[in-house]
Amino acid sequence: MLNKLSWKVASIFFIFIVIVEVLLFSVLYTNLVSDQVDEVLDGLLARGNSHRDVLEKSFDDITLNHVALMETEAATDVIITNNEGEILSKSTAATDEITHLIKDNDYQNTRHIGRVIEEKWRSAPYIATLSPIVVEGEMMGHVYMFSPSDSVQQVVHELTRQFIIIGLFTVLLTIITLFILTRFLTLPLLHLKQTTERMSMGETNISLEMTKRKDELGELAVAIQTLARDLEHLKNERNDFLANIAHELRTPLTYIKGYADIASRSSLTSKDREHYLKIIKEESEQLTMLVKNLFALAKMDQNQFSILPEQVKLCDSLDKVINRLHPVFEEKEVRLELECPEEVEGWVDPERFQQVILNLLDNALKHSTAGGTIQVSSNKKEGRAVVKVRDEGSGIPSEELPFIFDRLYRVDKSRSRASGGSGLGLAIVKEIIRLHSGQISVESSLGNGTTFIIDLPGGENNG
Ligand SMILES: Nc1ncnc2c1ncn2[C@@H]1O[C@H](COP(=O)(O)OP(=O)(O)O)[C@@H](O)[C@H]1O
Ligand SMILES: [Mg+2]
Structure with a gap:
């Protein structure tokens, strides 16, 4: 079945095309009909003129009869009158209409080439022409030619019949074309719709043939x-x-x-x-x-976790965290160094920032051994603040690196119980940094240590 969209597209196109077709056909039809009628009228006038030419050469009874005789054999008819309108010769009976036409004529305005005196082929029974006979400058009479309107009507009728056939054929062709076109356009759409419906039902294993199309x-x-x-x-x-x-x-x-x-x-x-x-x-x-x-x-x-950023002197903030952790580090005999070559300001939520550093230092300590050093540093870079946490601990295998920020992900699954981690620390760190419009990255080499690099928006005075 056709669906709604194709119906809409098809009917709009159909109406539009049919309007254009009707316009074109009617212009063509009217022109053709008037051409045909003109041709018939011209032919009639030419015939009348040629009779007239003969009569101008010899205007006598023999010729008059001869002309009338010729027309009795043809579909057309002739009536020849003298200058007073009296009939001299005729090939048909002078009906009322004919007499009327002859009487009503205004001879004065008729030039030698003659003219059409009745062209209403639709209503009148005849079409008619008039050719004046002039011998040596003197008007001798008139040749009237008549042709039954039926003949013109027949020509027009045949033309109309052909137009109707062609018109119907064109409309049919339009419908077929539209049908094919809309199928071509809407069938794939229908297919896509069904696919998305299947997806919303929970099916995700989907392969579409249509992906090969280049449109x-x-x-x-x-x-x-x-x-x-x-x-x-x-x-x-x-x-x-x-x-x-x-x-x-x-x-x-x-x-x-x-x-x-x-x-x-x-x-x-x-x-x-x-x-x-x-x-x-x-x-x-x-x-x-x-x-x-x-x-x-x-x-x-759900974006319900709010951060309240402010201008924070990062070195002071880092110093506070480090002082808090000193006892733990000392207990494990790991050295903790802070490197702050310059005053760096960050646009951060101070509490969240400390939470991030705490998490990173907790990880660094967990993976360090006695005698190792952990270094925290902060620097400016192109107006932004860069904080690094480096340890000389066990390092992370490179194939694990892409996953360490995933939730509940731990490199060494068995160790976690002892070390108390659940694999959420780095996921939270990453989210907090993201909320600050910052970035966190990691470099690690197995056995040599790990460095976490945080890039944060700088404060106003970082310039
Ligand atoms: N400094 C580090 N050195 C070595 N491995 C680390 C370091 N920091 C994190 N990792 C690895 O990344 C994993 C994920 O860390 P995290 O999200 O903090 O979880 P948790 O600390 O709870 O295990 C850790 O289990 C650990 O394997
Ligand atoms: Mg952790």
Whole structure:
């Protein structure tokens, strides 16, 4: 069945084309008809003139009769009158109409070449012409030629018949052309619509033949196919994410339940019980942290996570974080250095900025060994602020680098429990930096260390 769009397109085109066709055909028709009628009238006048020419040569009874005789054999008729309008010779009976025509004539205005005196072939029974007979400058009489209007009507009728046939044929051809054209245009659209409907029902494994087309429909098909792939990717990602969250939640809960069972045994010494309760507390704290981080990320996804940027002297801010962390670093015998060669200002939310640095330093410390150094630096670059966090730790395998900012992604899955990470830290860092219109990148070499580079909008005085 034809669908709505094709109907619309087809009917608009059809109306337009038919209007053009009707216009062209009627102009052509009128011209052809008037040409045909002129031809018949000219022929009649020429015949009358040639009779007149003969009569001018010998204006006598023999010739008069001879002319009348000639016309009795032809479809046309002649009536010859003298100057007073009396009939001298005729090839047909003078009917009322004929007598009328002869009487009504204004001879004075008729030139020697003659003229048409009746051309209403539609209404009058005859068409007629008049040729004056002039011998030696004296008007001798008139040759009237008559032809039944039927003959003209027949010619016109035949013409009309042909026009109707051609017209119908043209309209038919127009309809067929439009039908093919709209099918060509709307069938693919219909197909695309069905495809997107299938997509909205959840089907994402879609391959469209139409992507091979080199036109706009082909482009649309490519766009839809890309959309389907993106959807598929998102769906997989969401499933993975949910599976990961379930796993992340289940593990600490299993620990908590296990240790709670042990702690409730009555045979336990109070020292042991305290130990297990401490583990339970730690696990639940970690769980709380995980849920908090997930919630923060969800808020960032919905753009409900607000940052309040202001002019911040980055060195001071970094110094504060470092001072706070010093005891932890000292305990692990890792040196922490701050390098601030110049005053750098950033347009950042101070609290979020510190959260980012804390996360990066936490990672750096986790992956460093005793005796290593972690270096934090800030610099200006083309009016922007660049902060680097470099460690000399284990490094990240290059094939893992593209994924470390993904949610719940950890390079070493087994170590996480001991180190307490859930793989959300860098995802949150990346989101916070994005909200600041900044960028974060990472360089790492396995065994040699890792550097995180943050690019942030600079403050007004960075110039
Ligand atoms: N400085 C670093 N050195 C080595 N590996 C790192 C470093 N920072 C992050 N990573 C890797 O990236 C992963 C993701 O980091 P993150 O999102 O902070 O998760 P978490 O710290 O909870 O494991 C970490 O599990 C770790 O494998
Ligand atoms: Mg981390």
